[in-house]
Amino acid sequence: MLTYDYVVVGNSAAAINACDAIRSLDQDGSLAVFGEEKRRCYSRPLISYLVMGYIDEKGMYYRPTDYYRKRRIDFHPGSRVEVVDLERHFLETSSGERFKWKKLLLATGFQPFIPPVEGLAEMRYLTFVSWDDARTMLRLTARPLRSLVMGAGLIGMKAAEALHSRGCEVVVVEKMDRILPLALDEVASEMVAARCREAGIEVTTGRSVSRVETRGGYRGTAVLDDGAELDFDLLVVAVGVRPRMELAEEAGLHCDRGILVDEHQRTSCPNVFAAGDVAAAFDLVRGEPAVNALWPIAALQGKYAGLNMAGREVPYPGGNSMNAVEFFGLPVLSAGVVNPPDDSYEVIVRRGEDGDYRKVVIQGDLLVGMLVAGKIERAGILTSLIQERANVRRIRNFLLEEGFGHIHFPRSMREERIVEAVAGLARAGKGEEKRIVSHAQGSALSGR
């Protein structure tokens, strides 16, 4: 039985960033990646861009063709891991092969949640989470058809946008009273919904599909909870995602709403790590473990898992929910708490004349949430203040100004961020001019 120093199960954001981190510290250890899909790592969020024709198939790949070879990764594509044995340190794939590992990372991601809707089991539908789903959608929409999307979360809305771009009729049915309920607040949801409606997508909220009847293949009829009937030629089910933790559960790892990990992305078994959508890791706004099913979080957790696997004990700094969306020309960014659960939070809102909308959520002296729609530039400064848990008492009144930036920070904080935080440069800005390699030549006021 072949033994690897490091084995990674999964081949997406968390997995690849873990590989990069492992290789940044250990060039020689043997490293294997098992991915159930046959493809090299691609970017899952880009599948709607592929359907819309915004990128071609080449644009889907997250890393270049020679990635695995260059990083000396034994890549096992099309190879599902079915058993993980924690005591004897081996795993078994669907083809019955066994491999031993010294350190293991579970980066098995998410799977779509299929609601217990009557008739769904007898139907063909798409969940729109993989490259194969994108291809199927492209094939089925060669001729425009009537489509129904169940669920108005990120994946549902991306599917709706993709179907719309293919000339399909699109109806979105959402059980909650608004679209993108987790990422946005009421105002922003309505702004996005209005854009979608203008573009011709029918958005129905506060209603749900209670039954579907197949009419053969992907075609069927949906019966809504108020009795309304909708015929469709293609159904997309996108009501939520769940961590794919069967493998971990069967192996006996502690799981709750995800695989539980400590601040080093380590599971309840010392040599086994988990990262990405499958892991419940520290959320620094909520102050407790949570699953934030997002690409940047998966990548960051993967990176920290990799560093820790390769022997550098560095705690994961924590993540928080965040979203970047754009539908029909309206960009909206949000981070942290956008819908405060009670009135211990203070909410400041600002609306510009041109449809611009900005909001911050403050708790005590901490900025814990932000949302900007329309003019999104520089919103990252707010995100970073949330993540740094910075005290914003002195700058709270400026947070929503259009020109908000480092200029509003106290000078010491600004210098620390701009000059000193960039490692290794602490002295350059403080008069150690010899490190300066260039400035303006022959400027009017030179000669200092």
Added chain:
Amino acid sequence: MKRIIPREEYCIGCRLCEIHCMVQHSKSRNIIKAFKKEKRPAKRVEVEERGHVSFALQCRHCDEAPCITACLSGAMQRDAASGAVVHDPQRCVGCWTCILVCPYGAVRRDAAEKKVVGKCDLCPDLEVPACVANCPNEALVLVEE
């Protein structure tokens, strides 16, 4: 690794850095054409100003660059040779995730291209980046680690 450091005590808020940056990243690299005839590219440096204080800020080329980790497409990468954080407009899909995570607000939507972002690339074709070279008061300096 080269980095550009702003010196706010010297900045006079003239915004010449912004103008020269836009010209340098325009198609023609000609100031008149860039401003009058072409789609203006995103400025990759931003002058922040309030009262008498001002300074010009661009990408810090962070060591632990959040934009690289967060990028959905792999378009943000560290250049192995220079250490700079570079952006590949060919791979970028304009998802704005990097705008969401950049602590410096150093990434912007770039109207001159299809839906992509733009950020400071340290002017790889120039010996000294355009903003540094054209600052009239040496308020931007290029340092080497």
